[in-house]
Amino acid sequence: MAESIQPQNTAGDFTGGYTGGYTVPVWLTAAARAALLTLRSEPWERLQPLWLDPAAAPGAPGSEPRRVPVEAAAPLADGWVLAIARCDPGPGVLDLTRDLALWVLLRWQEGPGDWLTLRAGAGVGVLQASGEPCLSTYARQLLEANLRPLVPPGRRLELQVVIPEGRRLAERTSNAAFGVVEGLALIGTQAEVQRSAAPDQLEAALAALRQRAAAPQFAGDLVLVIGENGLDLAPRLGLPLELVVKAGNWLGPLLVAAAEAGVQRLLLLGYQGKLIKLAGGIFHTHHHLADGRAEVLTALAALAGLGGEALQALHDAPTVEAALAEVAQRDRPRADQLRQRIAAAVEQRSQRYLARYGQExxxxxxxxFDRSRQICGQGPVGLDLLTALRGVA
Incomplete structure (x- = not known):
């Protein structure tokens, strides 16, 4: 191993101190920048100055870099440089990326081609359909804005990302349900972590809900979507965007708030592996606070007549998606029946939840919907509402 380039002292170099709370693309870019400086045989800084808004030109009035810490950077054999950053989603945020080590391997690349070739190493999620790294547009833009100015004309980079704990942690996410396998995705649509399990996220959702209910054209209908996938799917299903509110994980308080605001018909649209929690009476769906999906699914399957080894296999499946797919391979009508039972149970438990607060x-x-964003189950009320709301102008 070649001699390590030592970091500079960055105290006072840039305005604004490090506060944490960043998404994975920011930590990736910070490590990559430190690696690139080392590759250029230049000192790297513990706090890497990053432009976190790719649309804003560096040096523009009112813009300034944010300082993001990097743990290490050092040359390796065969022209590679290794840099390590450790993710910090910020105080009070329940997120599995907390303290997650992210490694970046960087070297010059020969021959023609794009200025940057990015490869997924161990623990990094890839798209099952193509094998390409699962990288958000924001992540690519962030790398472009912060690395490319440091790449000499005519030079190219090869960047490989490794997340040592990525494959294990991915088992606790729904990545595989949406076609991302082998590890954690390098995603994020902005620099700051969206605090989906924190009270400020609830306040934002409540504000959006009340705004919809106060609109002059409000007729008593609302669609709550759970997460970005539901938000993307709703208009594709023909649901008017003016009816849609992103709920995040705070479903219970939002159901009550919707009823109090005068909503008469509410449609819940969500991924089957998330919405099933409501069928078990779990109305805050963040996985750090409550799970129980296997138990709920097993109970509903038993009520539907499944038993013996098939029921045990259902309970032991790694995800709800995998469990239902296994049932479908053996008996598709039974799998369809089970999905309908899940949706009906979500409706029933939601009504019981509302009744506790006098909002019947x-x-x-x-x-x-399933991993391919196809509708796979509807409760009796959901079927009627989806048909009716699709026709709302």
Whole structure:
């Protein structure tokens, strides 16, 4: 191993101190920048100055770099440089990326081609359909804005990302349900972590809900989507965007707030592996706070007549998606029946939840979708609501 280039002292170099709370693309870019400086035989800084808004030109009025810490950077054999950053989603955020080590391997690349070739190493999620690294547009833009100015004309980089704990942690996510396998995805649409399990996220969702209910054209209908996938799918299903509110994980308080705001018909649209929690009476769906999906699925399957080894296999499956796919391979009608039972149970438990707060008058329907974003289950109320709301101008 070649001699390590030592970091500079960055105290006072840039305005604004490090506060944490960043998404994975920011940590990736910080490590990559430190690696690139080392590759250029230049000192690297513990706090890497990054432009976190790729649309803003560096040096523009009112813009300034943010300082993001990097743990290490050092040359390796065969022209490679290794840099390591450790993810920090910020205080009070329940996120599996906390303290996650992210390694970046960087070297010059010969021959023609794009200025940067990015490869997925161990623990990094790839798209099952293509084998390409699962990298968000924001992550690519961030690398472009912060690395490319340091690449000499005519030179090219090869960048490989490794997340040592990525494959294990990916088992706790729904990545595989949406075609991302082998590890954690390098995603994020902005620099700051969206605090989906934190109170400020609830306040934002409540504000959006009240805004919809106060609109002059409000007719008592609302669609709550769970997560970005539901937000993307709703308009494709013909659901008017003016009816849609992204709920995040705070479903219970939002159901009550919707009823109090005058919503008469509410449609829940969500991934089957997330929405099933409501069928078990779990109305805050962040995985750090409550899970129980295997137990809920097993109970509903037993009520549907499944038993013996098939029921045990269902309970032991790694995800709800995998469990239902296994049932479908053996008996598709039974799998379809089970999905309908899940959706119906979501509706029933939601009504019971509302009744506890004296809000029985609001109708709640549930529609489930699968990893391919195809509708796979609808409760009786959900079927009626989806048909009706698709026709709302």
């Amino acid at each position: 008058s609001m109708a709640v329907g549930a529609v489930l």
